[in-house]
Amino acid sequence: MTSDYHHISVLGDEVIKYLQPQAGQNFIDCTLGGGGHTERILEETGPKGRVLAFELDQRAVEASRLRLKKYQNRLIIIQDSYVHLKEIAKRKDFKPIQGIVFDLGLSSDQLDRADRGFSFKDHGSLDMRFDEKSQTLKAEDIVLYWSKDDLLKIFREYGEVKQVERVAQGIVAWRETFLKQKQKKLKTSMFVSAILGILNIKESSLKRFRIHPATQIFQALRIAVNSELDNISKALPQAFDILEPGGRIAVISFHSLEDRIVKQYFKQMSLDCICPPESPICNCGNKPKVKIITKKSIKPSAQEISTNWRSRSAKLRVVEKIS
């Protein structure tokens, strides 16, 4: 059996360098994808170290099972969201845990398969769910049925979309006509044409734009469909709770909204004083809970970017649990 799943892991060497996996240790991979990071960890932790891996996408789960077959005695793959990290690690009695990795966002496989609806370059239905079984809300439902205010909110918060009023108002007007037609399945290409129409941009002038005018709108829809920011905010404290002292959390993010959440959480957890700024002396008795290992985020080398262009926006941040 072969698999046509594809994804090149990002910052693989750096994840290993900072997580420092050793023989016999246990790790959690919250975003298994094609299994690249997990494979590297399993190589380092043999012959007895284990990995508990989370993944929502059925294709990724199947591809990783195949790729990592020889490690099956040391690998537990769970097809569920990492937002249930703590509960599932407990239920599986998976401990002690020396490190946890999150490689956020989506895989190349998801982006390149038209039927998943993530790419504005394709003609699949506007779907964008990581897991087509457990998730019911599709991007198409948001575009066609959410109120203008809700569209404004996600375009602002999750996409930092420019001309946001014009876009939300334009979509609400455009969809009235769309919904009157017999053809009710919304394709990515139709939606992109609608956005270009709303912004009065001709297909022929797209070359002028550094990034496609639909990029931020697609990002906002994807984040909303998959509750991506909510999930990472909920999972980081769980990761901290289940980690052994001295263990590390490594997070790779691909856009500023995710990176901000990670950076702020790590900073908050590293503070030795949490007194209000107006307090003349410190009396909070707080102790730092983590040590920040990467003072600045780690970015892919020029060489990595030259062989994997999609790695260019990746940022890795790492902390070590103190107590």
Ligand SMILES: C[S@@+](CC[C@H](N)C(=O)[O-])C[C@H]1O[C@@H](n2cnc3c(N)ncnc32)[C@H](O)[C@@H]1O
């Ligand atoms: C960038 S890829 C990970 C690639 C992987 N590190 C590798 O080396 O092949 C991100 C993966 O996270 C998965 N994912 C996103 N949100 C998730 C969640 N809440 N729980 C579990 N998996 C999730 C996506 O389906 C995708 O396959």
